[in-house]
Amino acid sequence: MAETASDDGFVVFDRVQKSYDGETLVVKDLNLSVAKGEFLTMLGPSGSGKTTCLMMLAGFETATHGDIRLGGQPINNIPPHKRGIGMVFQNYALFPHMTIAENLAFPLEVRKIGKSDREAKIKRALDMVEMGDFGGRRPAQLSGGQQQRIALARALVFEPELVLMDEPLGALDKQLREKMQFEITHLAHNLGITTVYVTHDQTEALTMSDNVAVFDDGRIQQLAPPDLLYEKPENSFVAQFIGENNTLEGVVTEISGDTCVVRLDDGEELDATPINVSNVGDRTTVSIRPERVEYNKERLQKGAHTLKAEVLEFIYMGDIFRTRLRVAGNDEFIIKTRNAPDVERLKPGQQIEIGWLPQDCRALDA
Amino acid sequence: MALPPYASTGQRVWHYTFRVICGLIFFFLIAPIVVVIPLSFNSQDFFTFTKEMLSFDPAGYSLKHYRDFFGNPDWQDALWNSVKIAPAATLLSVSLGTLAAIGLSQPHVPARRAIMATLISPMIVPLIISAAGMYFFYSRIGLAGTYWGVVLAHAALGIPFVIITVTATLVGFDRSLTRAAANMGADPVTTFFRVQMPLILPGVISGALFAFITSFDEVVVVIFVGSAKQQTLPWQMFTGLREQISPTILAVATILVVISIALLTTVELLRRRSERLRGMSPG
Numbered sequence: 001m002a003e004t005a006s007d008d009g010f011v012v013f014d015r016v017q018k019s020y021d022g023e024t025l026v027v028k029d030l031n032l033s034v035a036k037g038e039f040l041t042m043l044g045p046s047g048s049g050k051t052t053c054l055m056m057l058a059g060f061e062t063a064t065h066g067d068i069r070l071g072g073q074p075i076n077n078i079p080p081h082k083r084g085i086g087m088v089f090q091n092y093a094l095f096p097h098m099t100i101a102e103n104l105a106f107p108l109e110v111r112k113i114g115k116s117d118r119e120a121k122i123k124r125a126l127d128m129v130e131m132g133d134f135g136g137r138r139p140a141q142l143s144g145g146q147q148q149r150i151a152l153a154r155a156l157v158f159e160p161e162l163v164l165m166d167e168p169l170g171a172l173d174k175q176l177r178e179k180m181q182f183e184i185t186h187l188a189h190n191l192g193i194t195t196v197y198v199t200h201d202q203t204e205a206l207t208m209s210d211n212v213a214v215f216d217d218g219r220i221q222q223l224a225p226p227d228l229l230y231e232k233p234e235n236s237f238v239a240q241f242i243g244e245n246n247t248l249e250g251v252v253t254e255i256s257g258d259t260c261v262v263r264l265d266d267g268e269e270l271d272a273t274p275i276n277v278s279n280v281g282d283r284t285t286v287s288i289r290p291e292r293v294e295y296n297k298e299r300l301q302k303g304a305h306t307l308k309a310e311v312l313e314f315i316y317m318g319d320i321f322r323t324r325l326r327v328a329g330n331d332e333f334i335i336k337t338r339n340a341p342d343v344e345r346l347k348p349g350q351q352i353e354i355g356w357l358p359q360d361c362r363a364l365d366a
Numbered sequence: 367m368a369l370p371p372y373a374s375t376g377q378r379v380w381h382y383t384f385r386v387i388c389g390l391i392f393f394f395l396i397a398p399i400v401v402v403i404p405l406s407f408n409s410q411d412f413f414t415f416t417k418e419m420l421s422f423d424p425a426g427y428s429l430k431h432y433r434d435f436f437g438n439p440d441w442q443d444a445l446w447n448s449v450k451i452a453p454a455a456t457l458l459s460v461s462l463g464t465l466a467a468i469g470l471s472q473p474h475v476p477a478r479r480a481i482m483a484t485l486i487s488p489m490i491v492p493l494i495i496s497a498a499g500m501y502f503f504y505s506r507i508g509l510a511g512t513y514w515g516v517v518l519a520h521a522a523l524g525i526p527f528v529i530i531t532v533t534a535t536l537v538g539f540d541r542s543l544t545r546a547a548a549n550m551g552a553d554p555v556t557t558f559f560r561v562q563m564p565l566i567l568p569g570v571i572s573g574a575l576f577a578f579i580t581s582f583d584e585v586v587v588v589i590f591v592g593s594a595k596q597q598t599l600p601w602q603m604f605t606g607l608r609e610q611i612s613p614t615i616l617a618v619a620t621i622l623v624v625i626s627i628a629l630l631t632t633v634e635l636l637r638r639r640s641e642r643l644r645g646m647s648p649g
Binding site: 095106 | 540543546547548560
């Protein structure tokens with residue numbers, strides 16, 4: 001659920017709404033606070049409102065309702081060119097008719113920075129992204145990865161305190177993308193700049209961010225550091241969206257403190273941690289990560305409920321085994337086991353019993 | 367394109383018929399222009415090839431019609447009028463047409479299609495109707511028979527060309543470039559001149575060329591809207607045809623053709639050079 005925005009954030013969205021057509025809200029009641037120096041990622045499926053939020057922050061879209069504040073000042077009425085925010089665009093948006101050096105000089109020239117100062121800054125920015133020798137080239141002569149670096153250098157060259165990035169790595173191949181994720185994170189932390197990063201790639205969000213805001217349906221579903229987001233999702237959307245996830249549906253039959261018992265639709269019972277269910281009798285979706293499922297009884301808590309399962313498929317993936325099970329009528333129940341000498345390799349058709357620690361199994365909204 | 371070995375008889379027949387049709391079209395388009403050029407060197411005051419010309423006798427050729435063009439004050443006044451009117455009309459067409467194209471490419475502008483259709487209408491409405499309308503309208507507001515009247519009328523004729531060529535280049539224009547410029551602190555005017563204008567320049571130049579040639583060639587509107595003081599080259603040629611029937615017209619036509627070809631070639635070379643410099647096309 002959205003947290004209430006506090007006033008001390010460097011970037012603050014305060015009850016922001018956005019509608020393009022005056023009827024449907026693309027962004028519904030957004031409250032978000034980003035601390036100075038923080039790397040925040042807005043993660044969500046397409047159409048979830050994350051890019052709209054970034055565009056409102058950059059000033060290319062206006063908020064229909066609510067305030068956006070930057071360093072304590074409301075910026076709703078400040079045009080984009082006076083906001084002093086750096087931005088890396090999805091397609092890089094390098095000026096094709098200018099050389100790399102001229103591209104980088106552009107933000108400095110419009111700020112009327114002197115020539116010698118300008119050259120020093122451009123050199124520093126290019127060295128920062130290891131593109132020092134490319135000042136005289138034109139964007140069309142660079143590869144995608146190189147253009148990406150230049151776009152980054154151009155967003156940083158005028159030393160903004162806030163940098164926005166709109167899926168900047170989307171067009172790169174996997175290897176380059178992973179390298180750039182690492183470099184961008186380091187650069188952002190070393191320079192101490194605040195970064196708001198938009199992506200639909202959850203791996204990118206988890207590996208790069210201090211905090212991730214998961215967007216869906218125009219709202220923030222959860223705002224948390226990557227580990228909490230993965231291990232303690234607060235609702236079924238977040239659980240499904242981040243990482244791989246198994247779900248089983250049922251009804252809560254017992255709640256005592258921080259554990260509960262859920263009776264699944266086929267009558268079997270299991271132990272879970274109640275997250276956003278509060279009453280006995282509530283419908284619930286329980287969520288469990290594939291790597292937290294145990295079929296070795298010795299590792300389970302005494303008296304824990306277990307479920308019967310039938311092995312449908314066993315896939316050898318090198319470092320892990322991926323096994324597909326039928327559990328309580330669900331044919332897509334996945335478990336992942338680390339490849340170790342003492343681990344049993346399951347065979348299709350085999351009947352096993354599975355279980356888990358209650359804290360790994362979360363009873364969420366239905 | 368060579369015929370593939372498996373072509374049927376029908377395809378073979380069509381293959382050659384197609385070439386003949388293309389040849390005929392080119393002949394139809396170019397022959398009248400090509401014929402004018404040797405005729406303009408006629409030593410007689412005729413519009414036909416004389417016996418001497420056909421037998422390539424040097425006595426059959428002369429530059430007298432060119433001398434007449436450069437020596438005759440009527441022709442020189444007309445040339446001067448054209449040279450004064452066309453660039454002014456072009457400048458006006460380009461400025462207004464470019465702005466209109468940019469404005470009309472914004473998705474939020476209401477009634478874009480209707481506005482576009484209105485602005486392009488001078489190209490579609492029969493010229494004589496535009497000319498008559500302009501004549502009545504300009505007479506009312508005192509523009510008829512003035513230099514600025516003719517310039518405005520020609521600009522109105524040139525604007526559609528500029529709008530069409532600039533709109534075409536804007537289709538490929540990436541809007542995130544202007545956003546990037548704004549984001550880096552450039553105000554809208556700086557963004558326009560430093561980012562958008564250089565990138566749509568090829569379209570602007572082609573539009574300017576069309577607008578210039580429209581004005582330079584135009585005879586109907588200038589006869590209606592202009593007065594004797596604005597007698598342009600085409601007007602003078604028109605009167606020449608009716609009243610003097612002098613081959614000087616052919617000399618003028620040849621000069622105009624040469625100017626047009628030179629203009630088109632220069633602009634095309636400049637455009638290619640700038641594109642190469644901008645790295646937008648492989649060198």
